[in-house]
Amino acid sequence: MDKQVKKKSDSDPSEKKNPKSPYGGYGYGLIYLLLLALLLVFSLFTNPVTGTKEITWSFLQDSLLVKKQVHNIVVVNKEVAEIYIKNGHPGEDTQVPFSKKLFSTAETPKFYLNIGTVDIFEQKLEKAQQNFPPEDRIEVQYQNRTSWVSILSWLLPFGFIILFWFYVIRRTGAGSSGSSLFNFGKSNARLMEKGSKSSATFNDIAGLKEAKTEIMEVVDFLKNPETYTKLGAKIPKGVMLVGPPGTGxxxxxxxxxxxxxxxxxxxxxxxxxEMFVGVGASRVRDLFKRAKEKAPSIIFIDEIDAVGRSRGKLNAFQANDERESTLNQLLTELDGFGPNTGVIVLAATNRPDVLDKALLRPGRFDRHIYLELPTKEERIEIFGVHLRPLKLSKNVDVELLAKLSPGFSGADIANICNEAALIAARKKKKVVEQSDFMEARDRIIGGMERKSKIISPQEKQIVAHHEAGHAVVSWYLKNVDSLVKVSIIPRGKSLGAAWYLPQERQIVTKSQFLDQICASLGGRAAEEIIFNEISSGALDDLEKVTKQAYTMVAYYGLDEEIGPISFYDSTGQNERMFGKPYSENMAQKIDKEVQDLVNTSYERTKGILRKHRTELEKLAQLLLEQEVVEKDELERILGKREMEQLLEDK
Incomplete structure (x- = not known):
């Protein structure tokens, strides 16, 4: 299918032109800064004490009054006395400050004095001038003034608070539908109007045929409702998409x-x-209100388990759970007394076990569509979708890539294709080759190669025999997956790895479980046989073996002593319990059976390695020489596998 290039046009409703602010890219922030600057400049220039020096009563009496330099005194607000100097006297500054020229036409006082009380000041002044002739006595005037500084000292803090709140409101409302802090109860769902095109179509979804068929039926119902309604059918209210991460x-x-x-x-x-109580329920109401106004319409809630978790006993200890009130409102909107005609709710989750049962019942989510990990044929289709934009070499085998990626989701396959293109570009190639895809697969599974990691010769010997032990044991056990290659190049946290080609099984038998446990114990057993000593390098293997053994005994009922009993809980209720769902006596039996199972498998593994010790040492030496051993070299040392030989004979 040819790619359809979407051209931008003015008629596209999904693209709205944002008018430029008349103040440039700074918006209203520039206005706030200018106002603040004007307030500061105004307060600076209107300060009445600018250029005026504070003096004491002694200085006024001994230096100014005695020398007859004072022209007059003005008492302002019964608190401050402004002293004006006669022109031409030594204390006079003939230059008037710029602020006084700009904002005042009156003469500027040279000094000022805090008088305390008016009565005391008058008594002191009268006593100081008692010997002065009448013409030399100082005239005292009284004035009441409103100081801009005192007013601004009250206004500026409020101005700062108002500007700060304007800034917060605009920033908070920038990403919401109401463009206001007080609209946090409104839904901020992204709306795609009718006629607008999405970047993905059903042609971009490979595999998932059954799921795609069910979801397309819902789309067809919205497009042609009369085809179904004439037979009495009702539109489904909700569709729940369930599946592992990355399945689409x-x-x-x-x-x-x-x-x-x-x-x-x-x-x-x-x-x-949200942190505010009741906001979630309010947003649910607003979302459904908007959807009903535009019905028929679709609501998609991704990761619905964030609000749809089961209302269990743990929530009973909380006085008011915001998540629970949001879920209650969602349940009411989906199937309550109010009409919900023409609105379909799509929801997606990878945790269906934690969802509330009331949310999953028919009438709310009528359909549950399960998206599983793709099969080999589906992986071929998914590779075909993600390989379209790549420039591929002719040697790329899509079927082999799908075969070598069992258990991979669609997102994993997309990651492999992108990583392969990056590796090819890093190597200055013109096309992406098969080797690039293999390297990308190894990197995604095991991590990046760390050839620069320094390993001592003794440790390298242990790692080589460890990986050779895995290879030899798995080679001679018929129920273990086919071995592809063995490497002792450090990747990620591991110092070496054995690469297998897993078979796609729906069920696993007891013999297959036991063979897999033996293959996992092969590395530790090889260390004990060759060096007569064990190391910590088998930690990951032992963890996997222990979990697998407990799964066999406690979940799958594969142990003869315990019998066909399973303590597996598919509902997830046991996770909330403080104890285990079985008695202490049963726990001891399970531990004993697991221990016997692992020890028996370990002895069996050592028996296989002792029988094939020569092959083990040859493979270890080859690993020490070239670090990576491919399948053809494995067959040269270990011979053809029994199962593969039978397949070739057939």
Whole structure:
């Protein structure tokens, strides 16, 4: 299918031109800064004590009054006395400050004095001038003034607070629908109007045929409702997409948005929950109100487990749980007394076990679509989608890539294709080759190669025999996956690895479990046989073996002593319990059976390695020489595998 290039046009409703602010890119912030600067400059120039010096009564009496330099005195607000000097006297500064020229036409006082009380000041002044002739006595005037400094000292803090709140309101409202701090109860769901195109369509979804068929039926119902309603059918209220991470749940929703041709509201479950009580429920109401106004429409809630968790006993200790009130409102909107005609709710989660049962019942989410990890044929289709934009070499085998990636999700496959293109570009290649995909697969599974990591010769010997032990044991056990290569090049946290080609099984038998446990114990057993000493390098293997053994005994009922009993809890209720769902006596039996199972498998593993010790040492030496051993070299040392030989004979 040829790529369709979407051209931008003015008629596209999904693209709105934002008018430029008349104040440039700074917006209203520039206005706030200018106002603040004007306030500061105004307070500086209108300060009445600018250029005026404070003096004491002794200085006024001994230096100014005695020498007859004072022209007059003005008492302001019964608190401060302004002393004006006669022109031409030595204390007079003939230059008037710029601020006084700008804001005042009156003569500027040279000094000022804090008088305390008016009565005391008058008594002191009268006593100091008692010997002066009448013409030399100082005239005292009284004035009441309103000081701009005192006013600004009260206004500036309020001005700063107002400007700060304007800034906070604009910043908070920038990403919300109401562009205001006080609209946090409104839904901020992203709306894709009818006629707008999504970046994904159903053609971009490879595999998932059954899931795509069910979801396309919902889209067809919205496009042609009369086909179904004439038979009495009702539109489904909700569709729940369930599956592991990376299987395409959100991609499916994007395709629905592009194909449905109706208004599409999308938001994450975490966007409902806020620190304010009642905001989540308010946003749910507003979301459904907007959707009903544009019905028929679709609401998509991604990661619904953020608000849809089961209302259990743990929530009973909380006085008011915001998540629970949000869930209650969501349940009411989905199937309550109010009409909900023409609105379909899509939801996606990878944790269906934690969802509330009331949310999953028919009438709310009528359909549950399970998206599983793709099979080999589906992986071929997914590779075909993600390989379209790449420049590929002719030697790229898509079927082999799909075969070598069992258990990979669609997101993992997309990551492999992108990583392969990056590796090819790093090597200055013109096309992406098969080797680039293999290197990308190894890097994603095991991590980046760390050839610069310094390993001592003794440790390298241990790692080589450890990995050779895994290879030899797995080679001679028929129920272990096919070995592809062995490497002692450090990757990520591991110092070496044995690479297998897993078979796609739906069920696993007891003999297959036991063979896998033996293969995992092969590295530790090889260290004990060759060096007569064990190391800490088998930690990951022992962890995997222990978990697998407990799973066999306690979950799958594969132990003869315990019998066909399973303590597995698919509902997840046991996670909330403080104890285990079995008695102490049963716990001791389970521990004993697991210990016997692992020890028996370990002895069996050592027996296989003692029998094939020559091959073990040859493979270890080859690993020390070239660090990586491929399958053809493994067959040269270990011979053809029994199962593969039988397949070739057939």
């Amino acid at each position: 749940k959100t991609l499916m929703a994007k395709a629905v948005a592009g194909e449905a041709g109706v208004p599409f509201f999308s938001m994450s479950g975490s966007e409902f929950v």
